[in-house]
Amino acid sequence: MLKLDNHLSGRHFLHIPGPSPVPSRILRSISYQTIDHRGPEFGAFGLKVLDGIKKIFKTEQPVIIYSASGTGSWEGALVNVLSPGDKVLFYETGHFANLWRALAKRLGIEVEVVGKAGQDTWRWGVDASVIEERLRKDTQHGIKAVCVVHNETSTGMTSNIAAVRKAIDDAKHPALLLVDSVSGLGSADYCHDAWGADVTVSGSQKGLMLPPGIGFNALSPKAIEASKHSKIAKAYWAWDEILESNKTGYWPTTPSTNLMYGLHEALDMMQTEGLDKIFARHQRLAEACRRAVAAWGLENQCLDPNAYSPVLTAIVVPEGMDADVLRKHALEKFNLSLGTGLGKLKGKIFRIGHLGDCNELSLMAALSGVEMSLGAMGYKPKASGVVAAQDYLK
Numbered sequence: 164m165l166k167l168d169n170h171l172s173g174r175h176f177l178h179i180p181g182p183s184p185v186p187s188r189i190l191r192s193i194s195y196q197t198i199d200h201r202g203p204e205f206g207a208f209g210l211k212v213l214d215g216i217k218k219i220f221k222t223e224q225p226v227i228i229y230s231a232s233g234t235g236s237w238e239g240a241l242v243n244v245l246s247p248g249d250k251v252l253f254y255e256t257g258h259f260a261n262l263w264r265a266l267a268k269r270l271g272i273e274v275e276v277v278g279k280a281g282q283d284t285w286r287w288g289v290d291a292s293v294i295e296e297r298l299r300k301d302t303q304h305g306i307k308a309v310c311v312v313h314n315e316t317s318t319g320m321t322s323n324i325a326a327v328r329k330a331i332d333d334a335k336h337p338a339l340l341l342v343d344s345v346s347g348l349g350s351a352d353y354c355h356d357a358w359g360a361d362v363t364v365s366g367s368q369k370g371l372m373l374p375p376g377i378g379f380n381a382l383s384p385k386a387i388e389a390s391k392h393s394k395i396a397k398a399y400w401a402w403d404e405i406l407e408s409n410k411t412g413y414w415p416t417t418p419s420t421n422l423m424y425g426l427h428e429a430l431d432m433m434q435t436e437g438l439d440k441i442f443a444r445h446q447r448l449a450e451a452c453r454r455a456v457a458a459w460g461l462e463n464q465c466l467d468p469n470a471y472s473p474v475l476t477a478i479v480v481p482e483g484m485d486a487d488v489l490r491k492h493a494l495e496k497f498n499l500s501l502g503t504g505l506g507k508l509k510g511k512i513f514r515i516g517h518l519g520d521c522n523e524l525s526l527m528a529a530l531s532g533v534e535m536s537l538g539a540m541g542y543k544p545k546a547s548g549v550v551a552a553q554d555y556l557k
Contacts, residue, residue, distance in 0.1 A: 171498050178529040179502040180316045180475035181346055182368035182375055183519030185425075189372055192428040193421045200420055201413065209412030212423055215430035219348060219371070219438070220363060220381040222355040227380040227405055228426075230419040233345035233366035236378030237263050238270070239400040240341050240362040244386055246394035247271040249307040252297060252338070254327075255284045258317035258505040263310060263343060270395060275306070285508070288470030289322035295330035298338065308339040308361075314347030317505040319463070319477035319514065320470040321351050328359035339386060345369060348379075349433065350474045350518045352442045361386040370441075370474070372432075372519040373425045445473035448517040448526050451555045452476045455530045455548030459537065464512050474518045475502065479511060484540055486513040492536045499532035523556050 177184050198204055216226045229235055245251065250273040253264040264274050277293050278284035289311050298306065309331060314321045328340055339361040344353050348363075349370025355363045360383065367377035382402070390402050404415040433441060449471065456463055456478050464477035480486045486503070487510050493499040502514030515533065517526050530549050537544060 173498065176497070176499040176525070176528055176532065178516045178521075178525075179500050180369070180514050180516040180518065183370070183372055183516060184521070185374055186372055186432070186520045188432065189425045189428045193374075193425040195421070195424050197420050200418055205420070206412035208423075208427070209409070209414070209418075211412075212427050212430070213409055213412065215427070215434070216379065217381075219430065219433065220355040220365075220379075221353065221357065222381050224356065224384065225382050225387075225406055225409065227382065227402055228414075228418070228423075229378040229380070229400070230376065230416070230422075231378035232375055233343075233364060233368075233378055234262075234266070235400070236345075236364040236366060236380055237266055237343065239378070239380050239402075240364050241267055241270055241272065242395040242397040242400050243380075243393055243402050244339055244341075244362065244389040245270075245272055245307055246392075248273060250275060250305050251308045251310055251341075252277060252294065252306050253310045254278060254289050254294060254312075254322075256287075256289060256312050256318060256320055256322060257285050257315040258508075259315060259343065259345075260310075260312045261506065263312070267310075285318050286320075286464060286466045288320045288465075288467050289327060291323065291326040291330035294327060295334045298331060298334035298336040301336065304337055306336070306338050308341050310341045311343070313342050313344035313353065313363075314351055314472055314474050316346040316475065316502075316514075317477070317508065318465060319472045319475050320465045320467065321347060321472045321474070322470060324353075324360060325358040332359075339389060346474050346518070349441070350445045351472070352438075355381045355383075359383075361389075367422065367426065370519055371426065371429050373422060373429055376419055376422045377426060442473070444522070445518065447556070448521060448523070449473040449476060451523075451526060451552040452515055452517055452530065454555050455534075455552040458544065458546040458548040458551035459534070460545035464508070475514050475516045477502075477504075477508075477512050477514045480513065481542055484542065485510050489513060489533075489536050489540055492539055493532050496539070497532040497535065499529060499536075501529075501533070527552060527556075
């Protein structure tokens with residue numbers, strides 16, 4: 164049996180930007196006895212889950228459920244609508260936009276990266292006008308898809324997906340719109356149909372409050388049609404067999420039965436609270452966190468107020484401080500896990516997750532741990548971030 168060394172008194176405060184804390188209700192549901200995934204009980208259950216997940220994506224179209232991580236769902240999105248040598252436009256907003264692009268290159272897809280000229284694109288949300296300008300120049304329609312990240316977890320930015328769709332349409336370009344909302348779904352408002360996404364990628368371990376292991380592709384009719392002409396080799400990721408099996412609540416391969424029990428419970432919890440209330444809660448906690456950061460005299464990695472993420476806040480540490488040393492202190496002294504800086508931000512930022520099963524008091528505990536850890540690093544805040552957040556939440 165796995166033995167963990169962090170058996171400290173009290174709870175562990177998991178405030179990375181995902182995986183997020185898993186509620187007890189969901190953990191209990193995952194422990195239910197596994198049933199026959201070919202039996203009649205599972206078929207009825209499968210149909211219920213497939214219908215429920217559509218409500219979270221705000222779509223009337225099919226949602227593919229994979230036994231996979233978000234990375235697997237990235238691959239599923241690409242291989243089903245593209246062919247070898249196709250060109251795809253990626254907008255760089257951070258580490259995960261880059262990882263998705265790297266995956267595309269390994270699949271034999273030609274990638275082009277854009278961003279706002281003269282801007283550090285890891286500090287600003289997607290500028291849809293850059294995409295529109297590039298597509299207008301593509302008069303031969305060689306670009307087959309545009310890929311953007313809805314909520315960039317590495318930098319704490321949420322981009323305007325509806326504006327990206329409008330840019331594509333205004334350019335009168337037929338490119339598909341592929342969106343990564345792995346960390347956004349269930350925490351930040353997302354409208355797959357209304358915003359005109361063709362494939363939306365997500366995963367179970369963020370706003371849906373589950374352990375890692377389930378991935379999603381929400382589809383559009385245009386994406387389904389494109390999948391009929393895609394030439395990239397695929398088997399497990401292929402939508403056609405999954406869509407056919409899903410008509411009766413089943414999957415062509417063995418699904419993650421017990422994780423789907425957890426998904427069913429998560430969907431019930433979210434519908435009971437109400438999506439609008441969930442999104443408002445996340446916005447409220449994010450604003451409290453940002454006020455704490457400002458009181459400390461530290462800088463938000465995101466410089467675009469229109470792109471502040473309700474999912475997490477990425478915080479730039481003072482010159483000379485190693486963010487990972489701060490994180491190590493918070494973990495060892497206060498049993499508080501904070502997110503690390505990724506890619507070129509390693510050691511320069513830390514990230515506070517306030518997503519999923521998070522409320523005012525759990526956020527206040529995290530802010531208190533950060534404030535004490537900053538003091539232990541020799542940093543003297545301008546003011547108490549804990550008090551600033553309290554004043555706002557009161």
